[in-house]
Structure formats: structure tokens, C-alpha cells
Amino acid sequence: MTGTVSGTRVPTGVGIRSIGVCLPEREVTNAQLVERFDTSDAWMRERLGITGRRTAGPDEFTSDLALGAFEDACKRAAVDPASVDLLICCTFTPDHMSPAVATLVLRKAQVHGVPGFDVNAGGCAGGLFALDVGHKYVESGQYGRVAVVVADTVSRLNDPDDRTQHAIFGDGAACYLLERCTGSPGIGRTLLGTDPERYFTAYIERVAGEGRLNRFSGTNVTRMDGRGVKDFALSVLPGFVDEVVGAAGVTLDELRLIVTHQANPTLVREVVRRLGQPADKAVIVADRYGNTSGSSVVIALAEAERTGRLTPGDKVLLLGFGAGMSYGGTVVHWCGGENFPQREW
Known part of the structure; x- marks a missing residue:
């Protein structure tokens, strides 16, 4: 898509204005896993390349990480969270089966009058599926500023006896803040x-x-x-x-x-x-x-x-x-x- 500035055609699109991130403070080291499972630090470093992972605390939920990422994205873009026109949350570990985690994020952020909904893209592919959903809403012109939060507390689903899952998975959240951009194609076709x-x-x-x-x-x-x-x-x-x-x-x-x-x-x-x-x-x-x-x-x-x-x-x-x-x-x-x-x- 292109626009016109002073008679010159320039590309326009949907861009990523900022990205927010929220990770739990609690770290689980390889040494801690060695104490629990029949494994070794060398195996985790050499086979997986992992030395540590972050996991949510007992009172830390997907919505808390999602909120942190959303607020961080807004802060980095220097915009008010209430200025978002739509909030999408991609997760397969919701706090509750219903309503949407997006609703709880808006509640915790004290943002009113803004619609929100969840998408479940099956976990690890969600960072692209959810981006495509948000991209299309901005591209359509229906919403000007869309927050797309991808958040999961996946470590809580680990098989208690599976050393590999405990070595691999951590918890975290991130948020794309999407808006129209000029002078750049922005996000391409997904x-x-x-x-x-x-x-x-x-x-x-x-x-x-x-x-x-x-x-x-x-x-x-x-x-x-x-x-x-x-x-x-x-x-x-x-x-x-x-x-x-x-x-x-x-x-x-x-x-x-x-x-x-x-x-x-x-x-x-x-x-x-x-x-x-x-x-x-x-x-x-x-x-x-x-x-x-x-x-x-x-x-x-x-x-x-x-x-x-x-x-x-x-x-x-x-x-x-x-x-x-x-x-x-x-x-x-x-x-x-x-x-x-x-x-x-």
C-alpha cells in the first residue's frame, strides 16, 4: 500500500511501534534441576543450550505477566494504556476458562471502554498467528492502535516426572503495539x-x-x-x-x-x-x-x-x-x- 506526500508516493503499512516484555523474577537454574532429576548441567547445556529459565510464582498468573508486557509496551511508546483501541491476548494457559484473559488485563490496567478478546493458536506458533490477527484489524482501518499480548505460564503444565520438560519450558509474556506506519511497508504478508x-x-x-x-x-x-x-x-x-x-x-x-x-x-x-x-x-x-x-x-x-x-x-x-x-x-x-x-x- 502507498500514500502520497507532497506529490511523492511513499509506502504505508502497519508497523510494530513498540514491544513490551514481562518475565517472572523467579529463576530455576540447571543446578536446581540437577537436585530434583536424574540429569546434569552438561546435558542441558550441550543438548539444549539452556542454562536457566524463568517460572511464575505461586501467586503469579498469566494475566499478571500479560499486564506487565502490555504496560511495558505502552511505556516504551510513551502512550497511555487507555489510548489502545483493541487488546488481543494470545494464550493457552488462561487464568480461567472464561472470560478472556484480555478482559482481566483490561480490568487490572483500569482501562475501560476498550474491547478485548483471546485467541488460542496452539502455543508456540502464537507469536505469529496473533500478530496476523492484530495486523489485519489495523490494516482494515477499524482500529488505530492494537495491543497484541502473547502470554503463557506453560511451566505449570510440565509433567512432574519429565526432566526434559522442566529443563526446556519457562514462563513469560510479550506485547506488540501495532499502528499505521508511513515510509515503510511495516509487517509483510504472514x-x-x-x-x-x-x-x-x-x-x-x-x-x-x-x-x-x-x-x-x-x-x-x-x-x-x-x-x-x-x-x-x-x-x-x-x-x-x-x-x-x-x-x-x-x-x-x-x-x-x-x-x-x-x-x-x-x-x-x-x-x-x-x-x-x-x-x-x-x-x-x-x-x-x-x-x-x-x-x-x-x-x-x-x-x-x-x-x-x-x-x-x-x-x-x-x-x-x-x-x-x-x-x-x-x-x-x-x-x-x-x-x-x-x-x-
Whole structure:
């Protein structure tokens, strides 16, 4: 899409004005896991590339992390949370089955008169599926400023006896703040995919309690075929990435960074290698935070921007994949403050 400024046609689009992040303070180190499980620090470092992960405290819920990320995004953009026109929350670990976590975030933020709803994109692919939802609402012109929060307390679903899950998963939240941008295409076309034949590669099983017949009651436990996830990532994603960059009209070599879902650092590095790209294009945060599900790609994107690895005008590939198996990708032209026009009230 293009607009006209002083007779000159300039690109316009939907851009990411800011990203907020909220991580629990509580860290679970490799040493702590060694005390609980038959594992070793060397195994976690060498096989997974993880040295620590953050997990929510007993009184810390998905809505609390979501609120922190939302408020951080607004603060970084220097806007009032009440100025948001729509709030979308992507999660599969809601505080309650109903109403939406987005409603609780608005309540805790004391924001009124703003609609909010949840989407469940099946976990780790949520950072791309939810971005596409928010993008389309801004692109349609129906809403001018949309907050897209991706948040989960996924560690609470760990199988108590599965050392690998405890080593991999952490909790966290991140928030895209989306607005119209000028002078840049902003977020490109997002491609999405789902392979239902791999449904049971990674899923959450509800284990009914004793005497419970209601399928909505019981304990939720993660079930994951780690080898299956790896095989999917290495066999499907390279071809899919070719489709994404082709749809964006760019080449892999033009990309400043490749920001993928943080399944684990070892797999992230291997995906980038299989794409034929230099290792320094990868952004790694799971070594310190663990796999935070859908928010992981957003947290990694935020770190790239905050550490100066991503500057206005750069092109960055965002790639999410996870349970389902579902996957999504887009190329984002990174915007700066000058790309967002003054909002009229």
C-alpha cells in the first residue's frame, strides 16, 4: 500500500511501534534441576543450550505477566494504556476458562471502554498467528492502535516426572503495539500453516481426576515428542521459509536477522544453519529464559531491538512453530519513531 506526500508516493503499512516484555523474577537454574532429576548441567547445556529459565510464582498468573508486557509496551511508546483501541491476548494457559484473559488485563490496567478478546493458536506458533490477527484489524482501518499480548505460564503444565520438560519450558509474556506506519511497508504478508497429521507431536492432555467424568475437569499435562518436533522443524521449515521470503519479495541474504520461536537454542541454531545463513543472524534468548511458548519469538525480537541488532529500515524474518503442528512466518520492515505519524485525538 502507498500514500502520497507532497506529490511523492511513499509506502504505508502497519508497523510494530513498540514491544513490551514481562518475565517472572523467579529463576530455576540447571543446578536446581540437577537436585530434583536424574540429569546434569552438561546435558542441558550441550543438548539444549539452556542454562536457566524463568517460572511464575505461586501467586503469579498469566494475566499478571500479560499486564506487565502490555504496560511495558505502552511505556516504551510513551502512550497511555487507555489510548489502545483493541487488546488481543494470545494464550493457552488462561487464568480461567472464561472470560478472556484480555478482559482481566483490561480490568487490572483500569482501562475501560476498550474491547478485548483471546485467541488460542496452539502455543508456540502464537507469536505469529496473533500478530496476523492484530495486523489485519489495523490494516482494515477499524482500529488505530492494537495491543497484541502473547502470554503463557506453560511451566505449570510440565509433567512432574519429565526432566526434559522442566529443563526446556519457562514462563513469560510479550506485547506488540501495532499502528499505521508511513515510509515503510511495516509487517509483510504472514503465511500460516497447520499439519493436522502431527497433532499429537506436541499437545496438552487433560488427565481426569478420580471420580471425574467431566472432560473439562482434571489436570492439564504437556505431552511432547521431542524428536518429532525436531524432525518437523528441520524438514518443513526451510521450504516454508522460502515461501515466506518469496511472498515478501526479498531474499534470505537481505535479512538482517532471523528471529524464530525459541524451542531451544540448539534447534534455533540448526534451523538457521539449514537455511544457509550465518550463525550471527540468529537471536537467542532461550538460553536464559527457556522456551516461553508463543511469546518467545516476540521476546527475542524485543531483545534484538534493545541491543541495537535491529535498527529502522532492517528486514527481519519472524518464524513461529509449535503444537498442532502449526507454523507461521512473515518478513517485517523495522520501523522507527519517525515512521509513526502523530495521532489525532
